[in-house]
Amino acid sequence: MATDRLSVIFAALADPTRRAILARLAEGDATVSELAEPFAISLPAISRHLKVLEHAGLISRSRSAQWRSSSLNPEPLREATAWMERYRQFWDANFDRLDAHLRRMRQAQATPTDNDKTPTDNDKQ
Amino acid sequence: MATDRLSVIFAALADPTRRAILARLAEGDATVSELAEPFAISLPAISRHLKVLEHAGLISRSRSAQWRSSSLNPEPLREATAWMERYRQFWDANFDRLDAHLRRMRQAQATPTDNDKTPTDNDKQ
DNA sequence: TCGTTAATTAACTTATCGGTTAAACGTAGA
DNA sequence: TCTACGTTTAACCGATAAGTTAATTAACGA
Numbered sequence: 001m002a003t004d005r006l007s008v009i010f011a012a013l014a015d016p017t018r019r020a021i022l023a024r025l026a027e028g029d030a031t032v033s034e035l036a037e038p039f040a041i042s043l044p045a046i047s048r049h050l051k052v053l054e055h056a057g058l059i060s061r062s063r064s065a066q067w068r069s070s071s072l073n074p075e076p077l078r079e080a081t082a083w084m085e086r087y088r089q090f091w092d093a094n095f096d097r098l099d100a101h102l103r104r105m106r107q108a109q110a111t112p113t114d115n116d117k118t119p120t121d122n123d124k125q
Numbered sequence: 126m127a128t129d130r131l132s133v134i135f136a137a138l139a140d141p142t143r144r145a146i147l148a149r150l151a152e153g154d155a156t157v158s159e160l161a162e163p164f165a166i167s168l169p170a171i172s173r174h175l176k177v178l179e180h181a182g183l184i185s186r187s188r189s190a191q192w193r194s195s196s197l198n199p200e201p202l203r204e205a206t207a208w209m210e211r212y213r214q215f216w217d218a219n220f221d222r223l224d225a226h227l228r229r230m231r232q233a234q235a236t237p238t239d240n241d242k243t244p245t246d247n248d249k250q
Numbered sequence: 251t252c253g254t255t256a257a258t259t260a261a262c263t264t265a266t267c268g269g270t271t272a273a274a275c276g277t278a279g280a
Numbered sequence: 281t282c283t284a285c286g287t288t289t290a291a292c293c294g295a296t297a298a299g300t301t302a303a304t305t306a307a308c309g310a
Contacts, residue, residue, distance in 0.1 A: 001139065001267080001268095001295095001296070001297080002139070002140055002141050004141055006141070006144070007139045007140060007141055007144075008139075010135050010136070010138040010139035011135070011136070011139035011297095013135040014126065014127065014132045014133075014135035014136035014139055015127055015132060015297095015298090016127050016129055016131070016132055017298095019131070019132075019208070022212070026211070026212065026215065031256080031257090032256070032257060032258090033255095033256065033257080041298090041299070041300090042299075042300065042301080043256085043257070043258090044257085044258070044259080044299085044300080044301085045298070045299055045300080046257095047257065047258060047259090048258095048297090048298075048299090049298090051258095052297095063257095063306095065256090065306090065307055065308065066255065066256045066257070066306065066307050066308070067255095067256065067257085067307095068256080068257065068258095072212075072215060074212045074215040074216040075216060077209050077212050077213075077215075077216065078216045080209060081206060081209050081210075081213075083144070084202050084205060084206050085206075086151070087147070087151060087197075087199045087202050088202075088206075090151065090197060090199040090202075091199040091200060091202065091203045126265095126266070126267085126297085126298095140267095140268085142268095156286080156287090157286070157287060157288090158285095158286065158287085166268085166269070166270090167269075167270065167271080168286085168287070168288090169269085169270080169271085169287085169288070169289080170268070170269055170270080171287095172287065172288060172289090173267095173268075173269090173288095174268090176288095177267095188276095188287095190276090190277055190278065190286090191276065191277050191278075191285065191286045191287070192277095192286065192287085193286080193287065193288090
């Protein structure tokens with residue numbers, strides 16, 4: 001696997017078990033066995049998934065006695081989203097669609113719309 | 126690798142060459158050799174990267190004569206972003222930050238801020 | 251101190267990834 | 281029809297991912 005930061009993040013997310021672990025951690029910190037409980041795989045396998053998530057910076061871990069608690073660290077998700085953000089113009093007719101969506105979520109007042117699409121740079125990796 | 130749709134998408138993105146190809150396609154359609162040009166890897170390798178991207182739904186391809194043109198298909202990025210979106214509350218103090226960001230991109234007028242965070246469901250995979 | 255519990259490490263297996271070179275395919279043009 | 285070009289397929293290689301079971305580590309508690 002590629003070792004650049006973004007690749008490590010996306011690779012960590014490319015597994016349903018790891019995504020489910022993140023979903024669980026969104027509800028609050030948990031120990032390894034708590035995280036393992038819903039799955040039909042061994043504890044060492046979970047332990048390795050956690051290592052992958054930790055290596056990607058998606059979780060951080062602490063120990064108290066014999067328990068190791070994991071907690072969600074969403075910063076890498078922000079990075080990954082930031083990378084995708086530049087393609088948003090291709091799937092949203094314009095940025096106002098998202099704007100409108102956010103407003104709907106907040107049950108807030110109407111918003112003016114305009115049309116200047118912001119051109120986006122490319123990265124070469 | 127896991128075969129569920131989201132895993133296939135994230136896995137496709139977990140490679141810098143493939144992300145660079147997507148970046149190139151954001152500027153417009155391109156043939157295989159045009160896409161290969163910036164890279165120090167063989168044409169068959171590029172061909173396989175394209176197959177991965179196509180399988181993930183990130184590009185679609187057409188042929189005219191002996192040239193195969195690829196074009197960006199951003200729908201899967203929308204799906205991936207949608208999955209991450211639920212974690213946004215963990216890295217943004219509130220959704221207004223994004224709102225503000227969008228406004229800045231549009232060089233539009235100031236926006237009022239409020240504080241209702243929208244709670245988010247979890248998926249179990 | 252001894253047993254129990256929580257978790258990790260070690261050793262191994264199987265499958266897949268990302269690259270290579272060589273061969274084959276499909277179309278256009280001389 | 282033959283050749284050249286753009287691309288894919290085939291066969292292979294070395295590295296690594298994701299799982300297993302068994303052994304080890306680390307801390308607590310009787």
